[in-house]
Amino acid sequence: MKGDLIVSHEEMSAARLPLAYRDTCSHLLVPLNKCRYDTFYMPWKCEDERHSYEKCQYVEFKKRVAKMEELRATKVDGRSGLN
Secondary structure (H helix, E strand, C coil): CCCCCCCCHHHHHCCCCCHHHHCCCCHHHHHHHHHHEEEEEECCCCCCHHHHHHHHHHHHHHHHHHHHHHHHHHHCCCCCCCC
């Protein structure tokens, strides 16, 4: 995994995070899921935690898009080079 993990693999396992969600934003997902569980998944609860997590996901997405654009700019034919 790239980036610094703030939450250890053991903590993610203890929080029962699926493998697909164990990324650089998992340090925000653990308290969000705990809040959701504690409040019976009420949609109007845990708004601050959810917003923080979604913002983190968005920032990570923007970083991936910027990296892809950088890769495309270095290629002559405009392809990403991943295919």
